[in-house]
Amino acid sequence: xxxxxxxxxxxxxxxxxxxxxxxxxxxxxxxxxxxxxxxxxxxxxxxxxxxxxxxxxxxxxxxxxxxxxxxxxxxxxxxxxxxxxxxxxxxxxxxxxxxxxxxxxxxxxxxxxxxxxxxxxxxxxxxxxxxxxxxxxxxxxxxxxxxxxxxxxxxxxxxxxxxxxxxxxxxxxxxxxxxxxxxxxxxxxxxxxxxxxxxxxxxxxxxxxxxxxxxxxxxxxxxxxxxxxxxxxxxxxxxxxxxxxxxxxxxxxxxxxxxxxxxxxxxxxxxxxxxxxxxxxxxxxxxxxxxxxxxxxxxxxxxxxxxxxxxxxxxxxxxxxxxxxxxxxxxxxxxxxxxxxxxxxxxxxxxxxxxxxxxxxxxxxxxxxxxxxxxxxxxxxxxxxxxxxxxxxxxxx
Amino acid sequence: xxxxxxxxxxxxxxxxxxxxxxxxxxxxxxxxxxxxxxxxxxxxxxxxxxxxxxxxxxxxxxxxxxxxxxxxxxxxxxxxxxxxxxxxxxxxxxxxxxxxxxxxxxxxxxxxxxxxxxxxxxxxxxxxxxxxxxxxxxxxxxxxxxxxxxxxxxxxxxxxxxxxxxxxxxxxxxxxxxxxxxxxxx
Numbered sequence: 001x002x003x004x005x006x007x008x009x010x011x012x013x014x015x016x017x018x019x020x021x022x023x024x025x026x027x028x029x030x031x032x033x034x035x036x037x038x039x040x041x042x043x044x045x046x047x048x049x050x051x052x053x054x055x056x057x058x059x060x061x062x063x064x065x066x067x068x069x070x071x072x073x074x075x076x077x078x079x080x081x082x083x084x085x086x087x088x089x090x091x092x093x094x095x096x097x098x099x100x101x102x103x104x105x106x107x108x109x110x111x112x113x114x115x116x117x118x119x120x121x122x123x124x125x126x127x128x129x130x131x132x133x134x135x136x137x138x139x140x141x142x143x144x145x146x147x148x149x150x151x152x153x154x155x156x157x158x159x160x161x162x163x164x165x166x167x168x169x170x171x172x173x174x175x176x177x178x179x180x181x182x183x184x185x186x187x188x189x190x191x192x193x194x195x196x197x198x199x200x201x202x203x204x205x206x207x208x209x210x211x212x213x214x215x216x217x218x219x220x221x222x223x224x225x226x227x228x229x230x231x232x233x234x235x236x237x238x239x240x241x242x243x244x245x246x247x248x249x250x251x252x253x254x255x256x257x258x259x260x261x262x263x264x265x266x267x268x269x270x271x272x273x274x275x276x277x278x279x280x281x282x283x284x285x286x287x288x289x290x291x292x293x294x295x296x297x298x299x300x301x302x303x304x305x306x307x308x309x310x311x312x313x314x315x316x317x318x319x320x321x322x323x324x325x326x327x328x329x330x331x332x333x334x335x336x337x338x339x340x341x342x343x344x345x346x347x348x349x350x351x352x353x354x355x356x357x358x359x360x361x362x363x364x365x366x367x368x369x370x371x372x373x374x375x376x377x378x379x380x381x382x383x384x385x386x387x388x389x390x391x392x393x394x395x396x397x
Numbered sequence: 398x399x400x401x402x403x404x405x406x407x408x409x410x411x412x413x414x415x416x417x418x419x420x421x422x423x424x425x426x427x428x429x430x431x432x433x434x435x436x437x438x439x440x441x442x443x444x445x446x447x448x449x450x451x452x453x454x455x456x457x458x459x460x461x462x463x464x465x466x467x468x469x470x471x472x473x474x475x476x477x478x479x480x481x482x483x484x485x486x487x488x489x490x491x492x493x494x495x496x497x498x499x500x501x502x503x504x505x506x507x508x509x510x511x512x513x514x515x516x517x518x519x520x521x522x523x524x525x526x527x528x529x530x531x532x533x534x535x536x537x538x539x540x541x542x543x544x545x546x547x548x549x550x551x552x553x554x555x556x557x558x559x560x561x562x563x564x565x566x567x568x569x570x571x572x573x574x575x576x577x578x579x580x581x582x583x
Binding site for chain 2: 017093094126128129130131133135138139142143144145146147148149154292310312313316
């Protein structure tokens with residue numbers, strides 16, 4: 001264990017399931033904990049190659065390295081670097097901890113039972129997925145008694161005061177406001193990403209979704225729009241939906257390319273880090289996002305968005321989507337709320353005509369929608385962000 | 398061993414060397430289809446209860462205890478009294494029945510299994526399905542007959558659950574007691 005004079009040391013374990021979802025959240029958490037709290041953070045990741053896409057400075061071949069003050073260790077089986085118990089151990093999204101780690105926790109637990117002066121095992125947390133469903137309040141912070149006698153706690157991010165809160169760095173909203181106030185920032189960002197031909201008055205939409213026919217319907221609508229719409233796509237799953245209107249195969253596309261289809265200009269984005277992605281969301285008029293990390297960042301961007309939620313068995317994801325939409329639309333004018341909800345639902349249900357027709361009803365310069373998008377982050381954060389609540393939770397446990 | 402997802406009210410599990418009776422289970426879904434199970438547990442030997450959360454696939458040591466087929470006799474607050482085939486009576490604390498209490502009604506004919514720990518009756522497991530009368534539900538709003546549209550209903554004994562839209566007050570319905578789900582109209 002760490003001595004009383006040294007800062008606390010926390011370990012976070014992350015198993016990468018898709019490319020950027022789990023690692024996106026845990027990397028944000030690790031960075032913020034390291035930057036804003038007197039805590040030494042070690043992040044264990046089982047797929048450094050995927051991680052390097054959102055942290056280009058990362059060397060996937062190194063077993064241990066430090067970035068943004070966070071020690072990043074390769075999580076290999078068996079562990080190449082011995083796990084040394086710290087104060088807190090977080091398993092992200094219910095990943096299964098390495099055997100060596102579990103063994104050492106049990107050994108500490110048994111030793112502390114026999115000798116009260118022996119070091120106790122670290123506080124063990126399972127950081128869960130973000131959901132707006134009401135049951136989250138009843139499960140947040142509950143212990144999970146293990147057969148070994150160890151206790152693990154379930155920590156649920158969420159939108160209400162009775163949940164674990166939302167990841168949001170200190171001063172993020174001030175930084176965003178300052179960025180959005182100076183229109184030149186947007187033009188400079190697009191230029192730095194190699195995106196040409198975007199005029200200040202043009203509408204710009206970022207697209208980071210899974211495959212869906214609804215996206216094709218939107219692009220066909222944008223082709224016929226009255227003004228130029230620039231759609232920014234990273235090279236990934238979203239583009240699979242557009243093969244029928246692209247003049248070449250997806251493999252032939254590369255960053256910086258642009259394809260003009262009527263009044264729609266499709267741009268292929270280069271890969272960017274998390275800070276770059278945040279600025280992209282701040283700079284677009286509308287964002288289509290997926291998963292958990294980009295979903296939350298779209299909210300923090302204070303711009304209208306569509307959330308393409310990860311599909312679950314029996315369409316359970318639609319319950320999660322509905323729970324969020326109910327919260328998000330609380331203070332929206334009813335007609336606007338209805339259009340926004342139907343647009344999101346239709347997009348997730350791959351309903352092409354409904355998606356296209358309700359896009360027409362969402363006016364990108366609609367003041368109530370923009371005002372709501374700006375107020376929502378302040379309401380959603382509920383005074384305290386996830387990291388602050390997490391640190392308090394650890395202190396109280 | 399049972400997974401947390403398989404546990405039902407009345408099961409007894411061993412955690413940290415102590416037996417706990419499951420009083421209530423609540424399964425929800427986290428991201429990527431993973432189940433999360435919230436359990437209300439009562440210590441078998443001490444007067445303490447706790448709520449605990451588990452991954453659905455977490456394995457639990459369920460204790461195989463002596464069980465006897467019994468029928469429900471009467472309620473003597475705070476004890477439910479059950480009787481075996483030889484007319485022996487066993488008292489089970491109402492609190493130990495947890496959610497199962499909603500299905501215990503006067504005159505019920507279904508056999509229950511009373512579980513014993515060190516000679517003491519500690520919990521009751523219900524049959525997996527029971528038939529109960531719907532004492533109140535709103536009239537059908539949509540005339541739906543597909544069974545996909547659900548609405549709340551109260552059943553004999555005071556329990557509530559979601560039933561198909563075509564179910565009416567006074568109907569007899571079959572319920573899965575493991576999940577508190579409507580199965581069909583009888």
